[in-house]
Amino acid sequence: MSHVDFDQLISLENTHAVKLEARETVFGRADVLPVWVADMDFAAPQAVTDALIKRARHPVYGYTMFPDSLYSAMGDWFRQRHQWSMQREWVLMAPGVVPSIHAACMACTNPGDEVIIQPPVYPPFFSSVQQTGRQVLENPLLAEKQEDGSLYYRMNLAHLEQCAARPQAKMLVLCSPHNPIGRVWSEAELTAVLDICRRYKLVLLSDEIHCDLVFSDSHRHRMLAALARPDDQLITAVAPSKTFNIPGLGLSALVIADSGLRQKMAKVLESFHMPQSNPFSVTGFEAAYCYGGPWLDQLMDYLQANRDFVVNQVAQRLPGLEVSAPEGTYLMWLDCRVLGLSDADLKHFFVQQAGVGMNQGVSFGASGSGFMRLNIGSPRATLEQVIERIQAALSARE
Ligand SMILES: Cc1ncc(COP(=O)(O)O)c(C=O)c1O
Known part of the structure; x- marks a missing residue:
């Protein structure tokens, strides 16, 4: 190239x-x-722009399906880049990760339930919980001062367990890698989070929108789903939007291996008519994962x-x-x-x-x-x- x-x-x-x-x-x-x-x-x-221009040249911009080739492109990307294999039927399409967090709050919790987040964190993690009538339960990250004076953040796993043990706690929204502090969580940290959610029966939504943006001198990013069991109550949110700088096209994916959880999410997304997309987001999504x-x-x-x-x-x-x-x-x-x-x-x-x-x-x-x-x-x-x-x-x- x-x-x-x-x-x-x-x-x-x-x-x-x-x-x-x-x-x-x-x-x-x-x-x-x-x-x-x-x-x-x-x-x-360039390949994304070329694909969009080609699509735009066809002058009919009607309702658009998600073609098999889109699922294959995404599946190939995650298998090759992240050593994570997903099945086609595990995937639900959504118009973005933030709407997906809203949908997950609605599908997996009841009004008044607590949803754990780990601030400092991307502001819609708060608002998705609050605007759907759920309660934010904070497990603040721990900031350790390093020799050069800068901070290194870790998850407070002991406090996370205390939060998870509360009867009203029903879900954890994880940011992995974490916006805004830039941590790429280690396999040990991710395994500990999975274990806590499993033991306390929490739904775990892992927002991995930044998963491809990992520096070569960091340890590698591990997709939580690649460490999980098929029956874990895990929702993985991914998108090509940050990776390839196409967030304005507005299309993301949810990968859910557990069929019961997936059906609950599908029902909420469908109730908003959310699976519907547009010809440009479909084209950009597929081209990005194929050629980017x-x-x-x-x-x-x-x-x-x-x-x-x-x-x-x-x-x-x-x-x-x-x-x-x-x-x-x-x-x-x-x-x-x-x-x-x-x-x-x-x-x-x-x-x-x-x-x-x-x-x-x-x-x-x-x-x-x-x-x-x-x-x-x-x-x-x-x-x-x-x-x-x-x-x-x-x-x-x-
Ligand atoms: C962690 C995280 N999740 C989600 C989003 C936005 O996702 P979307 O545009 O797909 O709603 C951002 C954007 O900054 C983000 O940093």
Whole structure:
């Protein structure tokens, strides 16, 4: 495959991109450098674009089935890349992972039941539970300070067991790899989670949307389902959307080996008419899994260099701020507590003084207070500007 130029700056103007156009609403300024919402600034794999153009050339855009070739493409991807084999009938299609979490709350729990999540975590994990009338039960991650001052997060398995033992606890939503702190959970950690859920009869929804975005110097990502037994109450959510930068196409998959659990989920999805999709998401999904591999390999090299660049630059140029190298995802978790600012003031500082638009750590739960989430899925030149602007804003504070 030819070299992909991830340094290329592609303007998102006139594409209605959330990352650009929601800036005024989210930050109160439309000119902040957009390093927030979790999509990337890179062109999707050429093969995906070619397939979409080919489909668009056919001028009838009617209701569309999920062809067998789509299931094969996905199955081949996970078998080859993740050594995980799934059966065709285990798969349910959905219009996204977040709607799937909502659906799972409705299908597998009753109003008032508790659903365990492990903050700091992707905000819709909270809202899916709350908006469906269930209760959030938090098992906060443990943050260990490393020698260089940065943090390494682990699951609190002892507290997880206490949560699981509560009679109202019915489900755990796992983020694997974990947004926003970038952990790729080890096999030992995943096995322990499976064991707890099995013993306390919890449904386990494993959101593995970031499973392909793992750095070469991390241990490998293990699909939870590859470690599970067929009768485990496990729902695996995957999608090509983060991997190949096609989240706007909106299509994901749920893989559920247990037929009873699968039927419950199918019933809820069907009640929303959710299995219906559109010709472009089907085309993009299949093309990405069929042809996107070589592009992804180059992407990961580029992101790893971005990650190492940010780690070095923060250490050299942003005194007091701390960041650790994530094991996976294109998200970095910037510890800004040294600034001693409230969350509102921290946001104000980055937006108004630095002109940088990142996600507020506190939106990932109370333990994210004092942190910011930086999206490194951008050309290096953008990250250079981010560092420069933050450095200048920090100097102006002194
Ligand atoms: C952990 C996680 N799950 C789900 C999503 C979004 O999934 P979808 O767009 O398929 O609803 C994101 C996006 O950032 C995410 O980080």
